[in-house]
Amino acid sequence: MLAPSYATPREKLTYFLFAVFCALVFLFLIGPILVIMPLSFSSEPWFTYPLPGLSLRWYVDFFTDERWRIALQNSGIVAVFATLIATGLGTLAALGLSRGNVPFAGLILSILISPMIVPVVIVAVAMFFGFAAVGLNNTYLGLILAHAILGTPFVVITVTATLTGFDRTLTRAAASLGASPWTTFRTITLPLIAPGVTSGALFAFVTSWDEVVVALFLASPDQRTLPRQMFSGIREQISPTITAAATLLVFFAALLMLTLELLRRRSERLRGTGG
Amino acid sequence: MTVATLEGEAGPAVDRTSLKTKLRRAERVNRARSFSLVAPLLLFVLAVFALPIGLMLLRAVENTEVRETMPRTIAALDAWDGRETPGEDVFAAFAEDLVQTQKDRTTALVGKRINYEVPGARSRFLKAGRLIDAGGGGPWREKFIAADPEWGSVDFWAIMKRAGNTFTPYYLLTSLDLRQDAEGAVSRNFADQSIFVDIFIRTIWISLLVTLATLVLGYPVAHLLAILPPRHANVLMILVLLPFTTSILVRTTAWIVLLQSNGVLNDILLALNLTTERVQLIFNRFGTVLAMTHIQLPFTILPIYSVMKSIPPSHLRAARSLGAGPLTAFVSVYMPQTLPGVGAGCLLTFILSLGYYITPALVGGPQDQMVSYFVALYTNREMNWGQASALGAILLLITLALYALFNRFVGIDKVKLG
Numbered sequence: 001m002l003a004p005s006y007a008t009p010r011e012k013l014t015y016f017l018f019a020v021f022c023a024l025v026f027l028f029l030i031g032p033i034l035v036i037m038p039l040s041f042s043s044e045p046w047f048t049y050p051l052p053g054l055s056l057r058w059y060v061d062f063f064t065d066e067r068w069r070i071a072l073q074n075s076g077i078v079a080v081f082a083t084l085i086a087t088g089l090g091t092l093a094a095l096g097l098s099r100g101n102v103p104f105a106g107l108i109l110s111i112l113i114s115p116m117i118v119p120v121v122i123v124a125v126a127m128f129f130g131f132a133a134v135g136l137n138n139t140y141l142g143l144i145l146a147h148a149i150l151g152t153p154f155v156v157i158t159v160t161a162t163l164t165g166f167d168r169t170l171t172r173a174a175a176s177l178g179a180s181p182w183t184t185f186r187t188i189t190l191p192l193i194a195p196g197v198t199s200g201a202l203f204a205f206v207t208s209w210d211e212v213v214v215a216l217f218l219a220s221p222d223q224r225t226l227p228r229q230m231f232s233g234i235r236e237q238i239s240p241t242i243t244a245a246a247t248l249l250v251f252f253a254a255l256l257m258l259t260l261e262l263l264r265r266r267s268e269r270l271r272g273t274g275g
Numbered sequence: 276m277t278v279a280t281l282e283g284e285a286g287p288a289v290d291r292t293s294l295k296t297k298l299r300r301a302e303r304v305n306r307a308r309s310f311s312l313v314a315p316l317l318l319f320v321l322a323v324f325a326l327p328i329g330l331m332l333l334r335a336v337e338n339t340e341v342r343e344t345m346p347r348t349i350a351a352l353d354a355w356d357g358r359e360t361p362g363e364d365v366f367a368a369f370a371e372d373l374v375q376t377q378k379d380r381t382t383a384l385v386g387k388r389i390n391y392e393v394p395g396a397r398s399r400f401l402k403a404g405r406l407i408d409a410g411g412g413g414p415w416r417e418k419f420i421a422a423d424p425e426w427g428s429v430d431f432w433a434i435m436k437r438a439g440n441t442f443t444p445y446y447l448l449t450s451l452d453l454r455q456d457a458e459g460a461v462s463r464n465f466a467d468q469s470i471f472v473d474i475f476i477r478t479i480w481i482s483l484l485v486t487l488a489t490l491v492l493g494y495p496v497a498h499l500l501a502i503l504p505p506r507h508a509n510v511l512m513i514l515v516l517l518p519f520t521t522s523i524l525v526r527t528t529a530w531i532v533l534l535q536s537n538g539v540l541n542d543i544l545l546a547l548n549l550t551t552e553r554v555q556l557i558f559n560r561f562g563t564v565l566a567m568t569h570i571q572l573p574f575t576i577l578p579i580y581s582v583m584k585s586i587p588p589s590h591l592r593a594a595r596s597l598g599a600g601p602l603t604a605f606v607s608v609y610m611p612q613t614l615p616g617v618g619a620g621c622l623l624t625f626i627l628s629l630g631y632y633i634t635p636a637l638v639g640g641p642q643d644q645m646v647s648y649f650v651a652l653y654t655n656r657e658m659n660w661g662q663a664s665a666l667g668a669i670l671l672l673i674t675l676a677l678y679a680l681f682n683r684f685v686g687i688d689k690v691k692l693g
Binding site for chain 1: 302326531
């Protein structure tokens with residue numbers, strides 16, 4: 001299937017080896033995630049195959065233990081608000097930049113994207129010092145603002161990508177037909193860029209949901225998030241409850257990926273490019 | 276309005292200028308409107324992100340401990356020529372400052388700061404504090420030197436005087452394994468304090484290994500995804516994207532479960548009789564590079580894939596029909612065209628690898644910890660914020676330089692997600 005029809009036997013062998021190599025890389029990519037999931041259904045607290053027996057006790061543990069419950073709740077609160085801020089500001093900025101007449105647009109874009117590039121420990125330490133001065137350490141607001149910053153580059157990137165294929169005559173037509181800028185935005189622009197906005201928002205949400213370093217520096221035990229709870233658990237001794245939490249997060253990731261793929265297709269359809 | 280009418284009366288030439296002015300004004304308004312959309316996020320990022328980082332950079336050279344707690348001593352040292360042990364005026368001022376620091380409980384703080392440059396200074400300061408608490412008066416010069424002859428050291432006072440400056444190169448020099456002696460000359464730091472250059476080299480080395488590993492593993496996979504019909508490619512793409520969207524912490528946990536000495540991988544090795552005893556796969560360089568490669572692999576694959584996707588398959592066919600062998604066609608026609616993607620993917624992975632903290636902390640040994648780990652360590656444990664900031668500043672500089680390179684050759688706006 002891979003080799004072209006005119007391939008010689010030696011070429012066919014090369015293609016076969018190439019396919020085997022790729023299969024091994026795919027195994028490497030997905031294997032660790034597949035291995036950890038069944039262990040969360042083990043009836044015993046050690047990590048061996050074959051499983052000694054099946055049980056849901058680690059999931060019961062996860063949902064009933066006070067610490068995990070609070071961590072889950074904190075993660076939810078912080079991620080939702082951080083996503084709202086990141087999506088709102090990021091979408092506006094992408095709209096502004098795409099109009100093509102902002103002075104120093106290149107420089108501004110690099111600044112807006114830089115939270116994705118700067119090592120997260122530097123962000124965490126800098127905010128730890130800076131937030132201490134204004135009393136934002138150990139508060140939900142501090143953590144939300146920090147996570148919003150980390151999420152904005154994703155929104156800017158995805159919305160900008162949607163806008164590059166955006167047909168500007170549509171908004172001009174709306175304006176010439178008497179629509180106010182707000183009406184144009186609401187009824188023309190927003191529906192068209194919605195897939196990009198949503199996938200940006202999903203990325204921003206996941207960034208906050210998975211973030212552990214900033215949470216380690218800025219959050220007190222009261223604001224401990226799910227990744228932070230997992231991190232302190234891993235440091236001591238990996239309990240199967242952590243594998244249960246990990247499995248739930250993998251399902252969450254799969255759901256997210258599915259949503260992103262559907263959004264991508266919808267965006268392509270709306271813009272009339274591709275299938 | 277009136278002005279426009281007046282201009283209109285002056286003739287067509289003026290009319291055109293007026294139109295130009297109006298157009299320019301309209302453009303200005305339009306520009307301002309665009310900018311006002313960008314401004315909220317720009318201000319937010321500047322205030323909550325760039326400003327704290329700027330302040331952290333300042334902290335790398337800031338030097339206020341001694342200046343704020345020992346103002347009299349620093350003032351008295353101003354007039355000192357630095358040739359021999361200072362006179363009674365400096366010691367009297369020092370004693371006076373110590374009375375205050377004992378009251379404020381800041382003696383240890385000053386002692387700690389001087390201790391960075393003069394080993395043993397901290398305990399000497401604490402002893403001096405007790406000497407002050409014991410009461411009694413001067414002359415202080417003899418009293419201090421009698422308690423510890425080191426108080427008579429010219430070098431010590433020279434360093435004390437320098438520590439009174441508002442800014443210090445000390446932390447940055449230490450981060451580069453350099454030191455400044457009492458005369459101000461820069462030389463290599465003492466062997467037992469020269470740990471940082473090693474850490475930077477290690478960070479760069481691990482990042483290079485990870486980048487190379489992701490390229491070797493990722494390039495064929497990107498090629499496969501690019502040449503397969505979309506129906507099959509989409510299915511395989513899931514195998515790349517699922518790890519990409521899964522939490523780093525989850526993937527690191529998975530590697531711990533796999534690699535630990537009673538873990539799954541060791542079980543398999545034993546069952547296959549590949550080894551007779553359990554192998555140490557974790558808490559070493561191997562485990563660190565392996566887990567980091569796993570996490571970074573999608574970041575390298577995706578940019579290469581998107582470039583490969585844009586190369587028409589007819590190029591390869593043309594090369595073959597013109598007589599090139601399969602290898603020649605691939606190496607001299609196909610590969611050069613994939614270089615932009617290779618550059619983008621590798622540079623992205625290298626930049627992101629430099630900043631790794633969580634994964635080496637969980638699956639690495641003491642010899643595999645990277646710069647980020649030490650930035651965190653000096654912030655949380657050692658409470659040496661100047662050192663943490665200086666290490667962070669250098670790491671940031673390297674990262675931003677590479678980011679600028681990336682922007683120049685790739686363009687961050689070309690980065691695609693998923």
